[in-house]
Amino acid sequence: SRQPEVASKIQTAMIIAAALIEGVALFAVVVALIAK
Template identity: 75%
Template structure:
C-alpha cells in the first residue's frame, strides 16, 4: 500500500514538473521573441532603409526561438505522458 502511494506521488510530481517546464519554455520563447522584435524596431528606427533585410532576419530568428520552445514543450508532454 505504501509502495503504491509513493509511486502515485512520484507520477504526479513528474507531471507537475513537466507542466512547470512547459510553462517556462513558453515564457522563455516570449522573452526571446520580444527581444528580437524590440531590437529590430530600434534598428529600423535608426535606419529605415534596412527594413527588408532586417525583417527577413527577424522572422528567421523568431522562428528559431519558437522552434526551440516547441521542442521543449514536446519533451515536457512526453515526460507527462510517461508518468
Template identity: 75%
Template structure:
C-alpha cells in the same frame, strides 16, 4: 532508476505540476526572446531604413527558430505525463 520511478509514482500529481511549470517557462522564455528580437529589429530599421528588408528577413528567421525550440520544449515537457 527504480527508486526514481517509485518516487514519481508515489508523488501523485507532481508530474502534472512539473509539466505545467516546464511549459510555462518555455513559453515565457520564447515570448521574451521574440520580444527582444522585435525590439532590436525596429530599432535597427529606424537607424538604417535602407537595410529594412534584410533586418526583417533575419528577424522572421530568428523568431521562427525560437518558436521551434519552444515547441520542442513543450513536446518534451509533454513526455513527462
C-alpha cells in the same frame, strides 16, 4: 540614408529569429509532455 535592402534583411532576420524561438518553444513543450 535609408536603405530598403538593409531593412529587408533585418526584417527577414527577425522573422527567422521568431521562427527559431517558436520552434524551440514547441520542442520544449513536446519534450516536457514526453518526459512526464
